[in-house]
Amino acid sequence: MEPVDFDEVATTTRAVRKRLDLERPVEPDVINECLEIALQAPTGSNSQGWRFVVVTDQAKRSGLAECYRAGWRKAYGSTDPTAGVPADKAAQQERVHSSADYLANNLERVPVLVVACLLGRVPEGTPTAGWAGFLGSIVPAVWSFQLALRSRGLGSVYTTLHLYQEREAAELLGIPDTVTQVALIPVAYTKGTDFKPAVRRPVDEVTYWNGWKQAAGSSSD
Helix, strand or coil: CCCHHHHHHHHHHHECCCCCCCCCCHHHHHHHHHHHHHCCCCCHHHHHCCCEECCHHCCCCCCHHHHHHHHHHHHCCCCCCCCCHHHHHHHHHHHHHHHHHHHHHCCCCCCCEEEECCCCCCCCCHHHHHHHHHHHCHHHHHHCCCHHHHCCCCCCEEEEEHHHHHHHHHHCCCCCEEEEEEEEEEEEEECCCCCCCCCCCCHHHCCCCCCCCCCCCCCCC
């Protein structure tokens, strides 16, 4: 395999939805290669409590898609995607909403769905530090997985809406009650690989040195 420039991969790994190739199969070996890379990510206390449920069975993909659509309806079904969005960003927000809606309506057609899990459950009332440490033991691995996919011509997107129906998804996949589902990652080859860096605010507008910088005339930034 030809070497891949890390900066290019890191800056062009997009949330891919409409450009997922829903007709092309994904080889199990490719998924395993990318997961092997993901397992090199750091975890809290070196716990390595991650588990990945790779779903290719059509009936189970359809079941997960129903869970996802239920979550989509609860979160976005009756909302205006441009509400509260500055006028100059409304068109972009509309495109993102359209893309997300497309995924919700076609999730069962995505060749591979990967459910990222962690052993254990976070007790009710756990402080922020506990939640941050818990999620920090799986999110880096998921991102490494997504970067590895991108470097091989595949696309993905980090999703969580199926967690509105976490119990139903757990029953579908046989996931024990002692395990936490953290994300669902749709995976497919992409239609073209010409992804580009996204438009972002300049780094000096979002980076504060030695303390929080409050914008003039506002209570938050």
